[in-house]
Amino acid sequence: MQWAMGLALLLLVALFARPAAAQSAQAAPAKGTRTVLVMGDSLSAAYGLAPSQGWVSLTADRIGKTKPGWRVVNASISGETTAGGAARIAAELQRHKPAVVVIALGANDGLRGLPLAQTRVNLEKMIKAAQASKAKVLLVGMRMPPNYGPDYTRGFEQNFSVLSKQYRTALLPFLLQPIALDRNAYQADNLHPVASAQLKLRDHVWTALEPLLR
Template sequence: MHRRDFISGALASAAAGLWLPAGAADSVQARTVLVVGDSLSAEYGIARGSGWVALLEQRLAKEKKPWKVVNASISGDTTAGGRSRIGSLLAQHQPAVVVIELGGNDALRGLPLQSTADNLRNMVQAAKKSGARVLLLGMQIPPNYGQAYARKFAEVFVEISREQRTALLPFLLKGIADDADATRMFQADRIHPRAEAHPRILNNVWPALEPLLR
């Protein structure tokens, strides 16, 4: 085949949506969603494959969206732990989207809110610098930790999102932790959601995440 014929054929196929340059299909398939979280995303106390991150991966596959999910969540992790790991995770997985679900353990330990904010800010900035889009998953804590602390803790996520111009889900456990009978959706420790709650968690995450996948 002459060079002109090859180019003409390639252009015609591309116009018809039938041709991609070598490696282009692979690059589409390689797009990654990286989830950096704690026990709420690490399937603590529930069967493997039943947590919201696994359900997200199943949903993407079912809808034939060209994304894969890497769950880098660790039970008990804090924002400081996430901050220490984010650089190596970004280098290893080169994600196009980063979902940050951290902060709950900071609050449970009564850590300074400024420290939590600084760590979240650092993670968001690192992810954005790598070229990834970011979704920050906010958390709220019961008022028995102190109403002022609880209010200011929830505001941290809003402030970081606004400051860094990144996507935000204000409350990951909306409709679960604030349910009329919230205890029925939680394990015996009243901290970790039961498997039955995780489809609802994904339903909370999806509207905030899906625009970042387009």
């Protein structure tokens, strides 16, 4: 499948790319404003695009127009693993005090072939930390190309559904679902979604995120 080859290359670049700084520095919110905190990798950090073109920023624009009293903080870092997210989560929660946390990590773990249990433990740590801070959680899943073998790819995908069920989080099973088979949805590097595809990702994530903002 085209998405499988593209995803494998995307993850390879994300793994070896020098991590970029998270885009979480924002002005202090107005009193009473609730925050959506996004913890992701290059797919959430608008790799190759202006930050304003990424699905997270587009989601922030939509929230600003349709959900008064909410804002979005993007703390995503290109190349991030679940271990990195687990190490950062406490500080991000303390800094932003979010009402909703979107966890969109795990793809780089899969590329490295890290033990599924290790990825699960890291994701679990993030979920528990967010819930302990009274935040709702949206877990955003990813899939691995079939060349990683059926046991690993199946177990990798199940990590997200099992954790979501165990901790009763919202779940989006596969971030790239709307563009997975569309070659034209990717930049010239065959790796990262183009600006127009970010709109589809925004709409896809919105189906799981919007109910948490009510």
